[in-house]
Amino acid sequence: MRLAARPSAAIAAGAVRTDDIGSRSPAIVLAYAYSGATRIADLLSGSPCLACTSGTGLLPLCYQAAETWRRIDNRDGPLSPLAISSIRALADSMITVMLTAAGKARWCEISFSPPIAAQTVLRLYPGTKFLCLHRSCADVIRVGVKANPWGLAGNGLDQFTLAYPGNSAAALAAYWAESTGQLLRFEQANPAACVQVSYENLAARPDQAAQEIFEFLDLPWDSASALGHVETEPAREDCTSMADIEMPADLLPGPLRDRVNDLQVRLGYPPFI
Numbered sequence: 001m002r003l004a005a006r007p008s009a010a011i012a013a014g015a016v017r018t019d020d021i022g023s024r025s026p027a028i029v030l031a032y033a034y035s036g037a038t039r040i041a042d043l044l045s046g047s048p049c050l051a052c053t054s055g056t057g058l059l060p061l062c063y064q065a066a067e068t069w070r071r072i073d074n075r076d077g078p079l080s081p082l083a084i085s086s087i088r089a090l091a092d093s094m095i096t097v098m099l100t101a102a103g104k105a106r107w108c109e110i111s112f113s114p115p116i117a118a119q120t121v122l123r124l125y126p127g128t129k130f131l132c133l134h135r136s137c138a139d140v141i142r143v144g145v146k147a148n149p150w151g152l153a154g155n156g157l158d159q160f161t162l163a164y165p166g167n168s169a170a171a172l173a174a175y176w177a178e179s180t181g182q183l184l185r186f187e188q189a190n191p192a193a194c195v196q197v198s199y200e201n202l203a204a205r206p207d208q209a210a211q212e213i214f215e216f217l218d219l220p221w222d223s224a225s226a227l228g229h230v231e232t233e234p235a236r237e238d239c240t241s242m243a244d245i246e247m248p249a250d251l252l253p254g255p256l257r258d259r260v261n262d263l264q265v266r267l268g269y270p271p272f273i
Helices: 017-025 037-044 058-073 083-102 115-125 137-147 158-163 169-188 199-204 206-216 223-227 252-265
Strands: 027-030 050-054 106-112 131-135 192-196
Touching: 027 037, 027 115, 037 050, 037 131, 037 199, 037 206, 050 083, 058 083, 058 106, 058 115, 083 106, 083 115, 115 169, 131 169, 131 206, 137 169, 137 252, 158 169, 169 192, 169 199, 169 252, 192 199, 192 206, 199 206
Parallel strands: 027 106, 027 131, 050 106, 131 192
Antiparallel strands: none
């Protein structure tokens, strides 16, 4: 796998040039709710090169702008050169502001948007690197239920709670399966730009997992500096393994259980039930 050119060290505020942004490829973490994105965000914020942001909305904005340009250009295929330059100008100006405010050289976004939005960013900035964060389905269910003991309504999971009323575990499993499936399809379509990150590995072996992440992003590795921002042990609520979770065999409907198990195996996790 060929890596992007090594970015410069932290820059002084005001020193960012818009026309240089493309040469310092963005780093995007593709995550979903309850996948443990806080841990990887803490890790990446330890880099002196990365200006880490979350929830800026820039990825979906670029995607919507691209869809608008396709309607204007009356084309379904690749974006026109005019569309690309227009969307790049919009994105560059926003990225420049973020880099200048942080005094850093390279933008890093923790994104919870569907991976389809990331495809537009990759078209605008071909050197973009994506960290695809995965977590076992059982852990996502456990953390999600713990965070929402009175139900999942109003947490952005409406389509899943409607499909499985009164069954938070099934709703979360369906959400996990949909999110995981989208991530895997994006990885398959863009293998050179993506690397899988296991939350479990990052929690259990932070030094090894972090070094691999930094190498993929072509960032200088300093264990003491990077891991100083990260818990060296899993948080108490993250310590329960899949084996510790007892669930009735019929908690997930058969088709959903089969889908979850297939994705679990593809990711190297044991079957859910």
